[in-house]
Amino acid sequence: MTRQVHVKQEIYAHEYLWRSSTFLLEKAKAEKETFHLLLPSLLMGFLAFEAFVNFCGVVLRPELWKEEKKNFKWKGIEGKLKAIAEKATTFSWKGQGPYQKIKKLKAFRDIVAHAKVVADQYDAEQQEGGRHFQYNYPWDEYLSVSAVEEARVDIKSFCESLRVEMCKVSDHPHLLYDAFEGVLAHANASSID
Numbered sequence: 001m002t003r004q005v006h007v008k009q010e011i012y013a014h015e016y017l018w019r020s021s022t023f024l025l026e027k028a029k030a031e032k033e034t035f036h037l038l039l040p041s042l043l044m045g046f047l048a049f050e051a052f053v054n055f056c057g058v059v060l061r062p063e064l065w066k067e068e069k070k071n072f073k074w075k076g077i078e079g080k081l082k083a084i085a086e087k088a089t090t091f092s093w094k095g096q097g098p099y100q101k102i103k104k105l106k107a108f109r110d111i112v113a114h115a116k117v118v119a120d121q122y123d124a125e126q127q128e129g130g131r132h133f134q135y136n137y138p139w140d141e142y143l144s145v146s147a148v149e150e151a152r153v154d155i156k157s158f159c160e161s162l163r164v165e166m167c168k169v170s171d172h173p174h175l176l177y178d179a180f181e182g183v184l185a186h187a188n189a190s191s192i193d
Helices: 013-030 035-060 068-072 076-087 097-113 138-142 145-167
Strands: 005-011 185-191
Touching: 013 035, 013 145, 035 076, 035 097, 035 145, 068 076, 097 138, 097 145, 138 145
Parallel strands: none
Antiparallel strands: 005 185
16 A cells, blocks of 8 residues: 655755766766867856856745746846855855856856857968868867866865855755765655645
C-alpha cells in the first residue's frame, strides 16, 4: 500500500553548472585540442556564477526573485547584487578585484550567446598547408587553460565571499557548504494525513 507524501525540494543549478565546468576543464587539460572543451567550460563557469547570485537572491530576497524578470529587467547582474547587498549589509563588491574580472567575462558570455559571423580581410604570405589563414574569433582571448582556470578562481572567490556574508543574515542549509562545494539538491518529505 502506498501513502501520499508532501515533498519539498531545492535543486541547486549553480552546483550542476560548476561541476560541468570543472569536468570540461579537466578533460581539456588532458587533450591536445582544447577549444571544444574550454569554450563550454568557461561558459558553464560564468553561468554557475549567475546561478549562484540567483540562489543568493532567492534565499535573501524571495519577494524580488519571485518576479525576477520584472524586478531586474535592464538591471542585470549588478542590479541583483545590489538587491542582495541591501540585505547582506556588509557585502562589498563594486570595484573589488574578483568582481571586476568577472564583469569582463560577461563580454565573453555575450560573444557566445550572440555569436555572429566574423568577416575579415587581410594580406598574408602564403604558406604550406594553409597556415596563412588566421581564423581569429573574439572569444579566442578567453580560451586558454590558464585563462579559464584564472576565471574560475575569481568566480569561486567572489561567490565564497558572498556566501560568507550571506551566512551572517541567513541560516539556509546550503550556505553551510563552501561555494560550489555543496550538494546538488536537497529534499524532505512529510506524510499527508
